[in-house]
Amino acid sequence: MSRLPTIVVIGGGFSGAAVAAQLLRRGRPARIVLVNRFGPIGRGVAYGTALEAHRLNVPAGAMSALPDDADHFVRWARTRHDAIRPESFVSRRLYGEYLESLLREAEQHAVRGARLERLVAVARDVEPRVGGGAEVVFAGARLPADRVVLALGNYSPANPPAVGAEFYDSDRYVSDPWIRGSLDAIRPGESVLLLGTGLTTIDIALDLAARGVRLPIFAVSRHGLLPRAHAIRSPRLSAEALPPGLDGPPRTVARYVRSIRRHARAHAREGGDWRDVVAALRARTPELWSGLTQTERARFLRHVRPWWDVHRHRAPPETANAVEKMLVSGDLSVRAARILGYRPVAGEIEVTLRPRGATESVRIHVQRVVNATGPSTDVRRIGDPLLDALLARGLLRPDPLALGLETASDLALLDAEGRPSRWLYLVGPLLKAGYWEATAVPELRAHAARLAETLLPLPPGEGRGEGRD
Ligand SMILES: Cc1cc2nc3c(=O)[nH]c(=O)nc-3n(C[C@H](O)[C@H](O)[C@H](O)COP(=O)(O)OP(=O)(O)OC[C@H]3O[C@@H](n4cnc5c(N)ncnc54)[C@H](O)[C@@H]3O)c2cc1C
Numbered sequence: 001m002s003r004l005p006t007i008v009v010i011g012g013g014f015s016g017a018a019v020a021a022q023l024l025r026r027g028r029p030a031r032i033v034l035v036n037r038f039g040p041i042g043r044g045v046a047y048g049t050a051l052e053a054h055r056l057n058v059p060a061g062a063m064s065a066l067p068d069d070a071d072h073f074v075r076w077a078r079t080r081h082d083a084i085r086p087e088s089f090v091s092r093r094l095y096g097e098y099l100e101s102l103l104r105e106a107e108q109h110a111v112r113g114a115r116l117e118r119l120v121a122v123a124r125d126v127e128p129r130v131g132g133g134a135e136v137v138f139a140g141a142r143l144p145a146d147r148v149v150l151a152l153g154n155y156s157p158a159n160p161p162a163v164g165a166e167f168y169d170s171d172r173y174v175s176d177p178w179i180r181g182s183l184d185a186i187r188p189g190e191s192v193l194l195l196g197t198g199l200t201t202i203d204i205a206l207d208l209a210a211r212g213v214r215l216p217i218f219a220v221s222r223h224g225l226l227p228r229a230h231a232i233r234s235p236r237l238s239a240e241a242l243p244p245g246l247d248g249p250p251r252t253v254a255r256y257v258r259s260i261r262r263h264a265r266a267h268a269r270e271g272g273d274w275r276d277v278v279a280a281l282r283a284r285t286p287e288l289w290s291g292l293t294q295t296e297r298a299r300f301l302r303h304v305r306p307w308w309d310v311h312r313h314r315a316p317p318e319t320a321n322a323v324e325k326m327l328v329s330g331d332l333s334v335r336a337a338r339i340l341g342y343r344p345v346a347g348e349i350e351v352t353l354r355p356r357g358a359t360e361s362v363r364i365h366v367q368r369v370v371n372a373t374g375p376s377t378d379v380r381r382i383g384d385p386l387l388d389a390l391l392a393r394g395l396l397r398p399d400p401l402a403l404g405l406e407t408a409s410d411l412a413l414l415d416a417e418g419r420p421s422r423w424l425y426l427v428g429p430l431l432k433a434g435y436w437e438a439t440a441v442p443e444l445r446a447h448a449a450r451l452a453e454t455l456l457p458l459p460p461g462e463g464r465g466e467g468r469d
Contacts (some may be wrong), residue, residue: 007456012037012150020103022106147424155375158376164342197221208450218364229321235276241277285437377402377430379396406433407426411426
């Protein structure tokens with residue numbers, strides 16, 4: 001009897017869980033090993049939170065883990081709370097439970113010979129084997145694999161460059177608010193500055209306000225833009241919502257922006273909503289992104305990204321209302337400014353800021369600073385031992401704009417020379433380099449399904465699911 005192919009998936013957040021479930025659903029015998037740093041699967045950065053107030057920022061109807069079964073999540077969620085609708089914004093904790101149940105369901109329906117092993121461990125290296133495949137290296141153990149999938153997910157935010165950056169090593173600084181318990185060091189009555197003004201900042205500001213920190217909470221980012229709110233109804237996907245003429249030349253960011261703005265205004269005049277335009281663009285974004293030169297991509301990151309992010313990554317209506325109340329009452333003070341430096345002064349930290357458009361700097365005094373700038377994708381600077389080992393082996397090719405890792409069209413990782421690997425693959429937010437849209441479930445589930453097809457191809461003429469027992 002021939003040996004079962006072993007596929008090791010490193011990372012058991014959404015992406016790893018979705019790949020494992022898709023592999024089990026292929027109807028092919030295989031040994032799948034899902035490796036995760038912590039206990040329950042599916043509880044990565046996003047869905048590991050225990051707070052009910054931390055909501056999905058995507059309506060339930062768009063959160064199925066299976067691209068071929070759009071209602072899968074809503075059906076499951078309604079077995080827990082029958083009031084949940086496709087347009088509901090449910091807690092991220094509930095979504096973590098869903099991912100665990102997704103895997104159990106896939107295991108129950110898998111063909112004989114297809115089996116999943118869950119391994120709680122940290123992968124430190126992957127060593128290529130002569131003759132193909134690799135060995136995944138752990139402290140004191142090795143696991144042979146025919147294929148390896150990196151589903152490493154979201155890394156801690158990068159520290160903004162500043163004078164006095166040694167402050168980042170002090171206990172007054174929270175470098176990653178998603179590390180469980182990291183906010184517990186902040187005591188009621190303490191004053192806080194949040195770096196960043198995106199979705200993470202919103203979550204953390206609401207959390208800290210509930211913990212009784214001193215108000216106002218300060219938040220600062222280059223443009224001081226806060227995420228727009230989702231509409232109560234889900235965006236309508238229609239051909240009319242897609243800006244016309246995007247396919248033609250010139251492939252420049254300036255032309256795309258003009259065309260999208262013009263079309264969003266026209267769409268609103270016809271009774272539509274700008275959110276429909278953003279939603280319609282989503283499926284086209286990877287293609288538009290891959291057509292841009294590096295110079296144009298850099299232009300987008302410099303000039304357009306802050307605006308794109310707040311329109312694309314929106315807050316659930318309830319959350320947006322809560323933030324609006326904090327802004328109106330003055331409990332949250334948002335500034336457009338750049339951090340220049342930090343200086344400890346009498347038990348506090350003095351933060352020097354340069355407000356946007358100003359020549360003079362200003363100083364504020366706080367007791368704590370929290371980095372809420374969002375996950376880093378700069379693989380060279382992250383300092384993760386596994387990434388560092390793979391970089392040192394020349395198995396990875398970082399994107400020149402620090403957006404992640406370069407891959408071939410089948411998600412095989414490119415090596416330092418630009419050659420696609422035969423056994424090492426990528427899924428998750430580090431795909432941003434090639435796709436731009438690669439952070440949320442609607443895109444990641446499609447990547448996971450496509451990757452499973454590559455890893456366990458069906459013999460010609462066999463449809464998926466045939467031959468199941
Ligand atoms: C706070 C937050 C909220 C979000 N909310 C939403 C939302 O509502 N809807 C949505 O669609 N998207 C949301 N996202 C986007 C999010 O990126 C994706 O939905 C999804 O969680 C990404 O999953 P992942 O598995 O790729 O990464 P992660 O969830 O980060 O999981 C990666 C896992 O790999 C493990 N790991 C890493 N390295 C190793 C190693 N060497 N060995 C073993 N294990 C390792 C990590 O411990 C982690 O468990 C959110 C993101 C964040 C940060």
